[in-house]
Amino acid sequence: MSGFVEKPEPIEVPGLVHLHTGKVRELYQNEAGDLVMVASDRMSAYDWVLPTEIPDKGRVLTQLSLWWFDQLRDLAPNHVIGTEVPEGAPADWAGRTLVCKSLRMVPVECVARGYLTGSGLAEYEESRTVCGLALPEGLVDGSELPAPIFTPATKAAVGEHDENVSYEEVARQVGAETAAQLRQATLAVYSRARDIARDRGIILADTKFEFGFDGDSLVLADEVLTPDSSRFWPADQWQPGRAQPSYDKQFVRDWLTSPESGWDRRSEQPPPALPERVVAATRQKYVEAYERLTGASWS
Secondary structure (H helix, E strand, O other), rough: OOOEEEOOOOOOOOOEEEEEEOOEEEEEOOOOOOOOEEOOOOOEEEEEEEOOOOOOHHHHHHHHHHHHHHHHHOOOOEEEEEEOOOOOOOOOOOOOOOEEOOOEEEOEEEEEEEEHHHHHHHHHHHEEEOOOEEEEOOOOOOEEEEEEEEOEOOOOOOOOOOOOOHHHHHHHOHHHHHHHHHHHHHHHEEEEHHHHHHHOEEEEEEEEEEEEEEEEEEEEEEOOOOOOEEEEEEEEOOOOOOOOOOOOOOOHHHOOOOHHHHOOOOOOOOOOOHHHHHHHHHHHHHHHHHHHHHOOOOO
16 A cells, blocks of 8 residues: 555635646646646655645746756657646645646656666676676676666556566557657666766766657657656765665655654555654755756855
């Protein structure tokens, strides 16, 4: 059992139809048929949406995504139309709202890995493969891979695990041509972003993208290259063979699995509220990622 500890009631706004409550985002449709995505401050971990929010998190995710969309515009068109807050919406939506094209979404999490960790490491330790791709012997947690790899996953509902699948399975599900487009676009965008992040002292270990079709054109959608969808490591502290310091939700995961939290991840009990020091430290991680990547001050 997992999902929301406390599922929020969606806010009603004149002229908007509420479509979906995700782990972090509320999705609406306006009268023109465009999508309105609003990033909340909710935090998810271990397939649970936690009862404690992280102040400013939704704005950081939105503003960082916009920055990355600009950096990647020549490589991949994106779904953003504008950032205006719909009339009658709460003032708190400012800075966390994206008005987007309605796309025909591809039901695949497009994951790129340049370093070995997480679920990729677990599979590698069993079979020396990740998503069916053979990797060399001798890699450890945090090792840089010989070249970035495309390791897709199936999209899961809130409270369920995404499942890593092979490229062949993606081709079977969405067709060989679309699968090839997804792989090419994912690796191209990852490689560009990895180089940009590296210039700013950050290792982009892995990340996941979502794509959809606008007619025949493949379009980058949802959030992109945020601490929620990526692993960012400080380059000057990278040391293969151990867990890396990071600018993401790992701080929350570590606290939840510590004796201090009193929570058993294997139980069906929901996780507890986060203490204030964990909330403050997590917010700082997200803000620091934004500032280091964009070069702008968060205020």
